[in-house]
Amino acid sequence: MGLSQIARGYDYLLLDLDGCVWVGEEPTADAPRAVSALREAGKRLCFVTNDARHSTEEFVRKLWRLGFQASLEEVVTVGGALQHRLAVRGGGSAFVIGSAAIHRHVADAGLRIVNGSEFASRADVVVLAGHDRFDYAELRVATQAALRGADVLAAGRDATFPMPDGPWPGTGAIVAAVEYASGRTALSVGKPEAWLYRTAIDRLGDGRALVVGDRVDADLAGAAAAHLDAALVLTGASTRAEAEAAKDPAPVAVADTLADLVLDGRATAG
Numbered sequence: 001m002g003l004s005q006i007a008r009g010y011d012y013l014l015l016d017l018d019g020c021v022w023v024g025e026e027p028t029a030d031a032p033r034a035v036s037a038l039r040e041a042g043k044r045l046c047f048v049t050n051d052a053r054h055s056t057e058e059f060v061r062k063l064w065r066l067g068f069q070a071s072l073e074e075v076v077t078v079g080g081a082l083q084h085r086l087a088v089r090g091g092g093s094a095f096v097i098g099s100a101a102i103h104r105h106v107a108d109a110g111l112r113i114v115n116g117s118e119f120a121s122r123a124d125v126v127v128l129a130g131h132d133r134f135d136y137a138e139l140r141v142a143t144q145a146a147l148r149g150a151d152v153l154a155a156g157r158d159a160t161f162p163m164p165d166g167p168w169p170g171t172g173a174i175v176a177a178v179e180y181a182s183g184r185t186a187l188s189v190g191k192p193e194a195w196l197y198r199t200a201i202d203r204l205g206d207g208r209a210l211v212v213g214d215r216v217d218a219d220l221a222g223a224a225a226a227h228l229d230a231a232l233v234l235t236g237a238s239t240r241a242e243a244e245a246a247k248d249p250a251p252v253a254v255a256d257t258l259a260d261l262v263l264d265g266r267a268t269a270g
Helices: 031-040 056-065 078-089 100-108 136-147 171-182 195-204 216-225 240-245 258-262
Strands: 012-016 044-049 075-077 092-097 111-113 125-128 151-154 209-213 229-233 253-255
Touching (some): 031 044, 056 075, 092 136, 229 258, 240 253
Parallel strands (some): 092 125, 125 151
16 A cells, blocks of 8 residues: 555654554554555654653564564664763763663763662752652652752653553653652653654654654644654544644644554545
8 A cells, every 4th residue: 555645745754652653562553554654665764752661672672573663773762862961961970760771871871870879869960751660769869859959850741651551650740740849840851852853853864754643742742842744643642632723833634543644545634
């Protein structure tokens, strides 16, 4: 099957993972076929995610497991953007709330991680990212460090992410707790900031890009921050009413699924 008129109009596509390419451990309907059709048509691809729980390698393995072809260079994670921002900031000590992958990114940026030490609440920077074992002790130390003047850096502000049994709390829920307790505002590097998309554009080179995501507040707003067109699919967080009501900017298209958006005869113009 060929590509839709919308997909034909772009040189490459930046595809959100959670809620667009997959939900939990299942691809969205016909998504592997849609991605294959894009490749066969010569479109360049990048998979972009605010999910801070996993490494780039883990995302690549999951893509292959669910029927997608992907390389390491085609996956841009919020952890990578976080590492870049911390490296620009410079060294020092860090208290990290996040997965093992986020801990590695922080260490690779040249910071000394002080979790579990007597210096944790006096860290120079607090790093906030969603992970499955977040607890009150982490919230307490992060709050104390922030109140003592630590920089606060967040991997994103997504309140939830889509799962088969309903939304799960995202990084934004942890960020909100620390901000509320400390009275500080975290600097976010994830969507809707432009960092992820700019990293992807740097890798892909010149050309016209389309962002495809499932959230008005993250994907559409992040694309706008990076001065890119965006389309929304309805397999994740945002409803059709929310997608069609979005203005300034409006999505260039709204579709039920990624496949409906990019395969010929199935797209709905926005």
